[in-house]
Amino acid sequence: MGVTAAEVWQALERVMDPEIPVVSVVEMGIVRNVVVDERGVAVTMTPTFAGCPALDVMRRDIEAAVRGLGAACVVQTVLSPPWTTEWISETGREKLRRFGLAPPPRLSGGPADVTFFEPAPCPRCGSTRTQLRNAFGPTLCRMIWYCDDCRDAFEQFKAL
Amino acid sequence: MIAPDLAAPLADRLLALADDELILAHRNSEWAGHAPVLEEDIAFANLALDEMGHAAIWYGLREALTGESADRLIFFRDAGAYRNTQLVELPRGDWAFAMLRQYLFDTAESVRLPQLANSAYRPLAEAAAKIATEERYHLRHSSLWLRRLGLGTAESHARLQAALDVQWPYARQLFTPLPGDAALVEAQFIPDAAALRRAWEGLVRPFLAECALTIPDDALPRRDIPRTEHTEHLMVLLAEMQSVARLDPTAEW
Structure with a gap:
């Protein structure tokens, strides 16, 4: 499959927060981890505010960005540690x-x-x-x- | 994995947590466009959306145990199957009523969530820690309003006192244990309800006094109402909330 974690991070740098379209999901600290193995790419994300309506959009945009690299993608959401603006x-x-x-x-x-x-x-x-x-x-x-x-x-x- | 004899009580407890958040969110959303000033319209819409997000987390934890989706539970259960407290289903009332209910709920959350964050059931602990970070803004908001109304004009004080006279007896239901809770307390999944209630009263009694309010300790009902019992107001609320989804249960959104 040939995609590297670095390439995935780079692609995610272009996925913007839909409510603040100048900041990427990586800069927001929403993407917590990227794992690449023979099955594809697993991205771990964490919600900012639990009720944020943009979360589903971000999840879909992340999936689409990784698939755009020609890789299968699974996005997993974790709550812990809780997201903080320090990230x-x-x-x-x-x-x-x-x-x-x-x-x-x-x-x-x-x-x-x-x-x-x-x-x-x-x-x-x-x-x-x-x-x-x-x-x-x-x-x-x-x-x-x-x-x-x-x-x-x-x-x-x-x-x- | 959790022991099979804990799974059912845990699913019940998660449903109680989720339903409280959902129904309160719905009541709060009824203020959109009706709050006394624009800033409060914005604030209450935020509170509603936050509580809805918290409900989604609790329903999600339950779904991991039972496979039942939040959408099915929310839109296709009748009132009798809801497990929220009567406090959150009471009609919107006036502004003092809404703010007092939010305050009573926020303070209950403020004692419950830090305890749940120590739960031996990890998903529950993680969810509680996440929700607690947001709830602090709610408590700040409702506390400020309570002080403002309680110590404001004769009318604002009278309205807030009237709201307390109605809501105080209902508030105890926030701490009424479910039939399966004892097993969960034993397993250190959830804190003991009586201890939580003591901590909560230790917080709200002096604060309500500071707001020049008198707690109606003799108000009825004084019995523990189970979460299976509801007022007629829940049926009206659900009839509205569920009407669109029930028009076509197979529709895709």
Whole structure:
């Protein structure tokens, strides 16, 4: 069959998160493992938010990308360890910011602090004169902020 | 693999967990377009979708044991076969009612999930750990609202107290053991329900007092209602939720 794991990873770098089409499933930390053997390719993925409606789309896109290399593909979903925004790569974070979505706050080992949110830097102007408007947003993974300098709303990826 | 005598009780427990999430998700979804402000419309739609995702995880674990798919269970079971608590099936009510129900459910989750994350049944432990990461945002939200309503105006306080008077006796059902639970506790698959309830009361009693609410300890019903018993409200809810799927059970989506 002749496909290597490196080629599979490369192909998956081109599979985008359907709700944030500038960031790949690899940069999001959704793809956890790739195993290539004589039966084909086994990809292990993990859900971001459990109810995220994009999960099925991502699974299908991953399968299609691997089949596009001429290999059989099985996608397995695991819940453990639970996905965390810490797994979004540095380039992924930068792409989020350029997309207009403030990257998630960094976590220091423990779970996300939901009692106090540090002002999210505005992805347009960098100002930290920002206010949380809603800890929920247009998708499960986003919060809504308001920038006092731009006088406009923006979204931040929610720390998980 | 799990021992055959644990499989049936475990399937029952997973169904109870899944049905609670599903029915609460449906009640929450009824707020879409009706919440008092746009931001809350968005927040409640998120809560509904999160709970639906959690239900899907629990139904999935059960499917691995029994082979029954979530879609069959959700759309083709009648009310009598549902195993949710009556608390989550009560009609939407007003905003205070909805927020209080969410708070009571969120706090129950906040004591149950960390315990389930230590389950000797690994798939259950992994699912609980995953769900717990998301639930923290829910509890933050419902707690903030409870404080706001309880300590807000005379009307917001009266409405929240009225909701508590109705819901408090129902909330105990969240901790009523199923007939097969004892075997699961023995096997360290799930925590003891009485201990969970004590932990939960230790959390909610002082908080509700902080919100200037009085707990109606004498409210009825005071007996343990089994999850096989439902109010008429569940039938109405299911009639709506299942109507499209039942029009053509063989349709592909």
